[in-house]
Amino acid sequence: MQNSAAEFLEAYRALRLTWLARLHADVNMLGQLVETLKSPADHSTKLEEIAHIAHRLVGNGQAFEAPDVSVLAREIEAVIRTAKPAISKRAHPSAAALSRLVETMAAAAAAAQHPVANRAEPVLPASASGPERRSLFVVDDDPVVAGEIALQLCHFGYRVRTFSDRRGFAAALALDPPALVVMDLVFPGTSVDGMKNLMESLPSGEVPPPVLFVSNRNDFEARLQAVRAGAAGYFTKPINLSALVDSIEALTNPDLATPLRVLIVDDDAPLAEAYGIALRAAGMTTAVVTDSRAVLAALLELRPDVVLLDLYLLGCTGEEVARVIRSDNANVGIPILFLSAEYDRDKQIDVMKSGADDFLIKPIAPEQLAREFLARAPRIRALQGHLSSDGLTGLLNHVAGRAGLERELARARRDHTPITVAMLDLDGFKGVNDRHGHPVGDRVLRSLAWLLRKRLRQSDVVGRYGGEEFLVILPNTPMHDAETVVDGLRRAFAEVRHASPKGDFVCTFSAGLASFPDFQTGGRLLDSADRALYDAKASGRNCIRKAQAQG
């Protein structure tokens, strides 16, 4: 299967050509059918025929890389679905609308003759059904600690069982192995090696579940011990739960984790496309740029986790492109991998100075390239996480949150969609810290972070803006809807009981909201949301206020 991407591409091209010819005929047929709607007649069969062709084009427009055709076909379907009953003595009321759509589709079909090099695939969930509750084992000789970890993991929809002795754990492991084990490194009754043997003695050669170790120790010896026992991760106590959950998610459900986004820059279009197919087949999201001048736009659009750059490009060198990419501060953290036939180590070192992170030697089969990326993916992800996330909550940090806002604003301006920004601030948080201590306060911050991540959409941007202040960006959401969402969050959070040795308590937050296009720049949005937040605080807290557009 070494050249499966190339093989796919060749046959796919031929299929696409045949399809394009048929598309041409389909669009002509649609034109003729719509034309008949303009004169009085019984239109019902014609409408059915139009709907039938449109339905077919929805699916294969996407499959054959003509997404515009697919979108227009969907619109035609929608027009017909909502069309008023026809009166056969007149022209059909939807004839004009359909006629315009078919005209636009004819243009889209013509444009599809030239395949677009630069595109990002929409990522669909692996299944329309929700993620099933996954089972975890938490093993700690202290049942209280085990219970505490388990309780918090339950909030994330895991099914958790706890064990404090070896025998019960061993029995359950053999009977109903979990998706993952969280285990204290020092476990009575057995050594780490013993645990390793236990895991490997599973019946019928089943693959043992990954083990994440937790420990009080942070020394080299302890970590080495864990590594030798086959640890998939190592966490020191007190555990940073959001980091633990990230690891669990990544290990138990690699497919639901966000796919690695790769921007491919190569002026050899067929090769670049074959690379793209191999990477996508391996589960990554890709965009291909064959003209280096389009790199900046593609960076903004795809927000790649990594850039693959050919060293020799038309018009400029890969080094120069790398420098251009790095000249924007927002891109300093994106790893750049060079593709080059260059074996000369001195030359490679020169190129490294332009900000390259690694070299891959050409020629390389697309499948091999995909493996190279998969091997680097965890590291790329981890680095990126550290660069952009807040250590306590795992949310985006201040800088990354601001960058996220600018990105979403650029998109909203282009697509003419609204954005609403919410600033959240915990009420009386200083009092919580004073009364219950900072560890409890930190837990409150984390619980709000979890709630935000859990309840908001994947596309929403959630960051910790400062001490007890959080930034939430809701793309494509007008003020009215945002108000409902944030108020739902507010009510849900007010229900959460926080445990403390000094007695359980509840904590609330206040929020200020501001929307684009009422406020045009990132700075204005944040200022206005902040002022609205101040209003909310002044109005007695545990409430939300909206910023009104001036004039």
Place this chain on the structure above:
Amino acid sequence: MKPPLKRVLAVDDDPDILAVVALALRTLGGLDVITAASGAEALGLLGRETVDLVLLDVMMPGIDGLETLAAMQGNPALRHIPVVLMTARVKLYEQGAEQPAGVLAIIPKPFDPVTLPRRLQTLWEGHAK
């Protein structure tokens, strides 16, 4: 551990989709693929061929996907074969609604054929557990 996914029956009345799906599953997924252009043809094939999984379009003229599924469920020899539905009407099954019996997943149309082999493999592995 269950053996990896090997043989798939793909069913779609649209010959273009069927061709590109079969191509992707064969070349990128390394799978053995048989195809049917209708529910009736699929049921006929299933009577004499063995497959690990059926990839089934919902909207088809004649016996549609759901009827094909029901016929498979009613046949003890076919009931165990997991089915992945493809449909543009995902809304029908979103949020709360029960997935029909025997259905492993519903893949919303349109989809990227390149990513399909991996998705099926992942679903198959999840199903094996």
